[in-house]
Amino acid sequence: MDTDTTSRPLLGRVLARWPAALAVAVSLPGFLSPPPEADGLATSLGGALLMLPLGYLVVAKLRRRWVTWPVVVAAMAVVVVTRALDVVSPAVVLAAIALAVLAWSVVDGQLRRDRTLRVQALGLAxxxxxxVAGLTFLAVSPDLGVVLVAAGWFLHGIWDLVYLRRDEVVARSFAEWCAVIDVLLAVQLVLLL
Incomplete structure (x- = not known):
């Protein structure tokens, strides 16, 4: 019996879904390791939440889906460097970048002309x-803050699924990866409550 032929269809399906498989692999340690404090993880994830819609906004601004992964890697680098320097929250830096992209879009008139860019700007807002609500409530009512940050990640996962299905704005591989990882991170946060 040739076992190789029975594994190929499964392997082919896994390879076709590599973004989802990668997201699960990246998320798995968070489910298997000793749980961190919910508000600490929520603060970390809340600070990075704007990275997701900022990526969509930049790709929509550039109108080049192929730049999705480089834009996302650059946004992740901003979050990592900002955390390492510990001078200002990653959310503040990401918001400043978003404002710069929006100002550029107003000045060149693209925001007025391009419906896709307007939708991404509204999504970012x-x-x-x-x-802001999640990070603010973490200081006052930590459980509510965790829920709001988890809701942000979960809703962005839905956002990704919409764009995956529509095959618009960002690379399909990113939309698939991001949808899975966003939902899994939201679940991790909720399970910590």
């Missing part, structure tokens, strides 16, 4: 509200 909504996720910014969740970010």
């Amino acid at each position: 909504g996720f910014a509200v969740l970010t």
